[in-house]
Amino acid sequence: MLDLRVHFLEADGSLAPWREQILADVQSTAERVGGSVSAADGATPVDVIVERRPGETIPELGLSGACYRRGLVTVTLDPDNLNFDTNLARGELRRTLTHELHHSFRHATCGYGFRLGEVLVTEGLADAFDAEINGGDGNPWNHAIAAEDWLGVIEQAELELWADAYNHSTWFFGRNSPGNQLPRWAGYSIGYHLVKTYLAANPDARPSQMTGTPAPEVIGQAWARLKARITAAA
Incomplete structure (x- = not known):
């Protein structure tokens, strides 16, 4: 305990x-x-x-x-x-x-992250960990992007994944600025579905054992799969 x-x-x-x-x-x-x-x-x-x-x-x-x-x-x-x-x-x-x-x-391991890609994985893992421990399929903020908006949002995220700076309030809380309009909780939704895609491709993986898993590993295995699924549904 x-x-x-x-x-x-x-x-x-x-x-x-x-x-x-x-x-x-x-x-x-x-x-x-x-x-x-x-x-x-x-x-x-x-x-x-x-x-x-x-x-x-x-x-x-x-x-x-x-x-x-x-x-x-x-x-x-x-x-x-x-x-x-x-x-x-x-x-x-x-x-x-x-x-x-x-x-x-x-x-205590790789840290919360400073780039958008790192933080998407950190937040996605935390919400997937909640689902592992407490059940269910995430929270409202994990399903906050309308189907018709997904492709545009993930393409915008892809452009910013490894940039040296990103707007956390915009990506995760929907506090938008002119010319940068994102759904509220967009980052939480992307992160959760990204991690779910990784877990589907790695059936033995568990969020409880991934506290030190580097973000590039998750993104490297799951981003293209998630984007392909979104593109096919668009």
Whole structure:
């Protein structure tokens, strides 16, 4: 079982009414993830900050997550959001924590990434890891590109894959600038389907064992396959 050390930040409001559920979800995630990842990934403790920040989460969920280094994951909750209670009850905190823990493990190996191609793989692996641990076929942000838009979006991504700079907010959150219009969550959708394509071509591969898999390996084996499928469907 993973050693997850929970710290509640409640200056912006108490989380007492949900604390029992939160701790149960963290415990469950520690057991599920700890039983799936390598001994090396599971050996280091992770601090888990659980904070309350009104209006600072994914609106559809009432919660969100972040991970910027190996030993620290942040989960942000907004109980004032009308969607929060329903999503907490159906396990969205577990899914969010699972996703962010994959980032944590990856920070200890090849890192989150600085180029679009690297980050597409990192985010795709984290969402595929969530599906491996918690079931289902991804989240709304993994299926956010309309069928008629896929080819144009993936062709634009292909031009930027290995550029020294990319606009993260545009690619992943849909915060567009003039002349650069992308669907909200485009990067998450590309990354998830890219990793799924890789997994289909490598049946023995598991996201839980791919925390150190370099992005060029995934892109090298899966990009052309994914693009060919999209082109055929266009």
